[in-house]
Amino acid sequence: MIDRVWTTNEKFKKRSEQNIVARSSLPWNHSCGSKSFAATMSTKAEIPHFVDFFKESHWSKKKDDWLDHKCMEKHVELENLRTMCSQPDAIPMSQEEMSISVLGKKSGYLRGYGVGRKPSNTNTTSRENDGEMIILREELSSLKELNETQQNQLVRQQQQLEAQNEQIAIQQRTLEKFQAALLRCRLLSSDQCGDDSLEGC
Structure with a gap:
């Protein structure tokens, strides 16, 4: 029966050939079988x-x-x-941005999640507030630069303090000497005076 469908139904044959080509062009396979990522989730x-x-x-x-070493x-x-991204001073990224950053971008398709992926509330908010995210990233970047500047100043002050302490220690040793x-x-002066007094006697 399948043979008859393959040989007589041109629409089915064309779709099968398209599916074969599409499957062969995938960079790697997945373990969800015929289920879509959305259905699996x-x-x-x-x-x-x-x-x-x-x-x-x-x-x-x-x-x-792994199904493939590339995976x-x-x-x-x-x-x-x-x-x-989980570090305190890191710039946050949404899961969509992680996908695009590592797996690449494809129009209408989120790699690793498939077509029609339902985003989490966090990701939805992130997309709705792109402007706020940009501002937040700029603020975080500025704060990071400010923190680095302050850290450098503290290091210089610490070095200056250590140098001053060393100078004080040198002066203290010189004073003791x-x-x-x-x-x-x-x-010696006291001994000499004592000897002179004895000779006078």
Whole structure:
């Protein structure tokens, strides 16, 4: 029956050929089978983080390994980016921005999430407030520069303080040497006076 559909239905044949070409052009496969990413995510109790979902959808449970070495490399990049963005002085990025930064941009399609990906509330707010995000990033960048300037000033002040302390220590040692020499002179003078008085007697 399938053979008859393949040979007689031109529409089916054309669509199959298009699917084969589209499948072969993918940089790597995923483990969701015929399900879309959106359908796979809809089975979750809560929407997973993009980085975690990328691993889940490109990991073979049967082989207990990545479906493709490239997937592992991309996931490492995503993890590094997520770690970097979690730092206190880092510029925040939405999950969509992480996807675009590491996996690239494609019109109408979010790589790693597919077409029609339903964003989290955080990401929706981020997109709605792009202007505020830009301002926030500029403020964070300015604060980071100010913090670095202040840190440099503190380092210079610390170095100056250490130099002053060293100078004080040198002066203290010099004073102690002077006082010791003065004491020896007084003792020698006292001894000489004692000897002179004995000779006079």
